[in-house]
Amino acid sequence: MKENWFVPDWLEEAPYAPVFRVRDTLHKYGRYAPQTKVVTVADLIKFHGHLCGGLMEAAVALRAAFNVLFPAGVIDRTDLEIVGNNSACGGDVAAYLTGARVRFGSQVIDLSLEGGEFYVRRVSTGEVVRVRLRDEVYPHEVKAQMRRVLSEERAPTDIDRFGELQWAYARRLCEMPPEDAFLVEKRPDYAWPSPNLTGLGRRSDNDFKAG
Numbered sequence: 200m201k202e203n204w205f206v207p208d209w210l211e212e213a214p215y216a217p218v219f220r221v222r223d224t225l226h227k228y229g230r231y232a233p234q235t236k237v238v239t240v241a242d243l244i245k246f247h248g249h250l251c252g253g254l255m256e257a258a259v260a261l262r263a264a265f266n267v268l269f270p271a272g273v274i275d276r277t278d279l280e281i282v283g284n285n286s287a288c289g290g291d292v293a294a295y296l297t298g299a300r301v302r303f304g305s306q307v308i309d310l311s312l313e314g315g316e317f318y319v320r321r322v323s324t325g326e327v328v329r330v331r332l333r334d335e336v337y338p339h340e341v342k343a344q345m346r347r348v349l350s351e352e353r354a355p356t357d358i359d360r361f362g363e364l365q366w367a368y369a370r371r372l373c374e375m376p377p378e379d380a381f382l383v384e385k386r387p388d389y390a391w392p393s394p395n396l397t398g399l400g401r402r403s404d405n406d407f408k409a410g
């Protein structure tokens with residue numbers, strides 16, 4: 200069995216599977232690392248636990264957002280804040296890819312947002328972009344099957360069917376450019392919401408990144 204058994208063949212061959220080149224610091228209080236890292240969907244799966252529609256939806260959404268916020272291509276994970284809903288899956292991707300965390304107030308949960316909808320702020324420039332799924336890409340078939348799984352009529356095969364539909368949706372998302380799946384707009388007027396958690400302290404390990 201291959202080591203990455205959790206990565207399906209179609210994902211390895213997908214033309215637009217999102218990839219992220221990120222920059223972090225070298226150590227706590229350390230300066231920016233001179234080199235970058237590559238984060239793949241396989242890395243996201245390891246963190247989140249499984250491949251699902253929400254994981255791919257968030258990954259492609261953020262790929263589209265980063266294309267605007269970091270036109271040079273390298274994503275600075277010390278320089279981002281994000282607002283999204285409380286998706287079990289998309290919220291993990293948001294934290295991993297941005298470096299933002301609910302416990303530091305840099306990842307904010309807004310229950311009024313839709314799945315796949317995020318506001319992303321590049322702190323050093325103040326730029327804010329909003330991404331959201333285009334209506335024509337909305338996975339109606341996944342949502343209908345999810346309602347069936349959550350209903351009294353659920354049969355065991357319905358859970359398998361749900362998994363198949365989620366993966367089909369994830370596959371569809373990485374067979375087109377991210378901007379074809381998501382609307383991206385700059386939102387300088389956006390009123391950034393207050394953190395969900397306060398009083399726990401702020402992130403400090405990047406304080407001397409440029410020192």
Ligand SMILES: [Zn+2]
Binds near residue numbers: 247249251252253
């Ligand atoms: Zn998931």
